[in-house]
Amino acid sequence: MGVIEWNPDPEIIKLFGVFPLKYYGLLFILGIIIAYKVAKHIYTIEGVSVEKLEKLSGYLLIGILAGMRLGHCLFYDFDYYSQHILEIFLPFQITNGEWHFTGFAGLASHGGSLGAILAILLYCKKYKTPVFWVLDRIAIVTPIVGAFIRFGNFMNSEIYGKPTGGNYGVVFLLDDTIPRHPTQLYEAFSYLLIFGLLWYLYKKTDAVQKQGFLLGILLAVLFTARLIIEFFKENQVAFEDSMTLNMGQLLSIPFILAGVLLIIFGKKMLSK
Structure with a gap:
């Protein structure tokens, strides 16, 4: 092992000299495209119209982006955004009446x-589609998007880990010269392994016949991985320094419990 010095420019180019094109955005989009292709394959082999997936994709894109943005503003930086409501919804920072594009x-x-x-x-309510049929199949591809988001965080040199305390790790030179745990990569590769597990269960077992089972596996395993990796990660906001479990871990616990309940429920459904 050894130390890797990491210092890429998160910004690839400025479009029209104003709007930054970043690795994070490209990787996010790439993850969505790959996840869509896999979901399309699932719909096709099950004989379901791809048009239904296209409609669902519109709902998901809006729901994910809105949820991620509101989640950050409410859970991690409420003090600031409660005083800057417009900045929740606009990609600008407003300072002394001047607008600065930040994404x-x-x-x-x-x-x-x-x-x-x-x-x-x-x-599902609008198109009268069985909820768990959709949830279980979208659960399979969800880790792909999560993995590529974390690859984007790695390119941004953000959400990194605590110092390793040894002569190994990644030095994020944009911030300091301390070898750290590359927790973005820990999460990314964990999520790809979880995708592999879900894909195996879908293709090689009868797990998809257990209503809510695949969703339960996703929630229980992914957020358990997230909870564990958080112990190696630097806190994202100052108020977490006084907490035994940080915000990411506290928010993971309800998802883990929900996943375990769904797994049990799915087994009971199969036995009936």
């Missing part, structure tokens, strides 16, 4: 998860 520099994955679930519920 949406604050997104929370827990909020995105809630937004995705709400979007699916609204979609």
Whole structure:
């Protein structure tokens, strides 16, 4: 092992000399595209119209982005955004009456998860589609998006880990010269492994026949991984320094419990 010095410019280019094109945004979009392709394959082999997936995708895109943004503003930086309401919804920072383009520099994955679930519920209500049929299949591809978001965080040199305390780790030179745990990569590769698990269960077992089971596996395993990795991660906001469990861990616990309940429920459904 050893130390890797990491110092990429998060910004690839400024479009029209004003709007920054960043690795984070490109990786986010790439994750969505790959997840959509896999979901399209699932719909196709099950004989379901891809047009239904296209409609669902619109709901999901809005729900995920809105949920991630609101999650960050409410859970991590409420003091600031409660005084700057417009900045929640606009990609600008307003200082002394001047507007500065910043993009949406604050997104929370827990909020995105809630937004995705709400979007699916609204979609299923409108189009009279079985809720768990959709939730279980979208659960399979969800970790792909999460992994690419974390790759984006790595390119941004953000949401990194605590010092390793040794001569190994990643030095994020944009911030300091201390070898740290690359927790973005820990999460990204964990999520890809979870996708592999869900894909195996879908293709090789009867798990998809257990209503809510695949969703339960996703919630229980992914957020358990998130809770554990948070112990190696630097706190994102100052108020977390006085907490035994940080905000990310506290928000993960309800998802884990919900996942365990769904797994048990799914087993009971199969046995009936």
